Amino acid sequence: MEAERQDNEGYRRFREAMHEGKLTPGMVVTQNELCDLLGISLSPLRETLVLLEEFGLVEIKPRTGIRIVYPEVAFIRENYQFRIMMEVFAMRAFAEVVKPEWLTDMRKRHEDCRALLIADTPFEEARAVVVALDRQFHRNIVQSLDNRAILATHARVQDNLNMARRVHQSGFIRSQLISTMDEHLRVLESLEKRDTDGAIANLEAHFRASTHRTFAAG
Template structure:
């Protein structure tokens, strides 16, 4: 299953290296250099490269080396489109089954985030809290499908888009985070009213805005 394949040690190390900046989008490395960067021997690296190439994260260039994906417009658009298809489908099921406790918890969490952003809370803790809440909201929606293959794919798409933001979005401002919280709140509002069509429309609007913010400087 996809979930098990993404548990590949080399894949995990590759993702961690991308996040840490040890490996940078667009760089070209040899197999030996990548072994050193990831702390892998050649045999497990080759297994990992098969997976990375399939997932569109590297390109093997004969006589040149291994090119790490650079998140161009098409890469970002495709990942957002695939992720939005999964979530909008999942939301139609989630909207029928969402509990009052989940809604109350999500609303309280977002209201606390908004208060922090409007107050004098240091930016980095506020940003970290919102990113955690954002990932939970989206993942909870998909989790209700109870399909591990879809959930693993969704997690990979989230990681791809996080990488794209690190490359293109040089700075994150309070206003951008406030916009994200507001967009989430509109989804929560619709779910509280059992307006599934409205929730799906608000989720779609959130993805459009997120795409725009990915390229914000």
């Protein structure tokens, strides 16, 4: 199962090292260097490398070492396409079962986040709230499928796209985060109207805008 494979300790440590900047896209390391960096021995590292190579996160170069994949345009496009496919599929189920309480809570939290961004709230404080809400918003949609394998794959794809943003964006700006909140609110409005097609159309528009933002600030 996808979820069980992503429980691999080496995989988790690799993701943490990427997030912390100990490993960076395009970097080349030896097996011994990667063992030291991840704090694991050679045997579990080899198992982890099989997984990382399959997930498209590393390239094994026999005479040079292990190259951390750099998120080129194709990498970003493929991950966005995969994420859109999963979330559009999930949205058809989610729109039928979403509870009014969830919609009310999400609308309030999005409006509160928007207000934080417009006000003089310290940017990093507001950004942290928005990023957490964004992740929960999309995760809740996929959770409606009650499928651990799809949920784990969705989380991996989100991690890939977050890595791409860190590479290509010089940083978030308030207007981008406000746009994200506005796009989510349009999805919520369609869900409140029980307009499944409208919710899907607004979700797809959100992803198109998000793809553009990934490159626009780079």
